[in-house]
Amino acid sequence: MKSITVNLKNKSYPIYIASEGWEELPQAIEGKIRGKKVLVVCDENILPLYYNSVKSVLISMGYQTDVAVIPPGEASKSFDRAQRLYTKALETGLDRSSSIIALGGGVTGDLAGFIAATYMRGIGLIQIPTSLLAQVDSSIGGKVAINHPLAKNIIGAFYQPNMVFIDPHTLISLPLREFATGMAELIKHAFIADQDFISWLEDKMEALISRDIQTLSDALYRSCQIKVSVVEQDEKETGLRMILNFGHTIGHAIEAATGYSKYTHGEAVAMGMVYESKIAMNMGLISQDYIDRLVCILKKANLPTQLDTPEWDPIIDRMAYDKKNMDQRIVLVLPTRYGKVEVFKDLNPDQIKRLLK
Ligand SMILES: NC(=O)c1ccc[n+]([C@@H]2O[C@H](COP(=O)([O-])OP(=O)(O)OC[C@H]3O[C@@H](n4cnc5c(N)ncnc54)[C@H](O)[C@@H]3O)[C@@H](O)[C@H]2O)c1
């Protein structure tokens, strides 16, 4: 079992990447749960796949274990669902020494994490991410949130877990499109921070998409290390952490302009990375070779690299609403060379339209 320590000012905690699966969970949990009561939150897809394995471990360790099951999908990050979980927490008798385990994808992690952050002003939280996106991205860094009908992820907190346990074997059951969506974030980590990791991904992409466990485990390790190092330097996203948004200014706008239904988040981010790289190329920051390599890797990972019919006006309008924008300027994270990006804060919509041509 490999581990990475997340070192933050007020808290440090481990991320474990298991090689032997659930067998290693007891060792990982040891000392991370104070009280005796644990509430596992998972969605209806995860319940039949992985809940029993986790429950057996918890029971063998003497914990009183209950489960709250949510419908799969983004709609579960709602006030209504949060209220039902608070009710369940009260009915189960969770107290300040109890813990919540988020077992599932990013939706489960964000929602269950939000409950853990707010119930009784904060109780224990353990993340057991099962989607690739959750393993390389959402379970790390402590952002937890639910959605408001007017805006996504707008009600939330920074709330770090006591431990993250990643079992790469769970990726075997992940649907193809969900796997690709996580690959977009993993590839993003290489392009923002590690030129050698880009070359490694070029070599190993076939093994990764055929879900070879050892290769996945190596990729998870490097990808998590990159996210951890950014989060350690800027826990509350006041500066550096923005580099994780490479591909996201345009990606979010694509998602919003297409009603959050046509593309998954990772698919939109994949196209966002390509279009943002085009802007960078037209600004003279990088060359065509960069875009060619990025497109080639994304294609091998089953991700789209361009819109079927690019209609920029509605997309650029959406960019003006992006959370990262300060004073109507559009903030873009642009590549400046392989494994390096910088934050640009002064572009206006007209310039962006011109640079995308
Ligand atoms: N907190 C953060 O820093 C952060 C970062 C990125 C994204 N997010 C959030 O993450 C969410 C998206 O996460 P996601 O893509 O994991 O979505 P998700 O949780 O909806 O999972 C995607 C689908 O895959 C299924 N699934 C998950 N693991 C599986 C497995 N091992 N086998 C079979 N099916 C499995 C789920 O049931 C679901 O149907 C969004 O709400 C987004 O806002 C948060």
Ligand SMILES: [Zn+2]
């Ligand atoms: Zn993302």
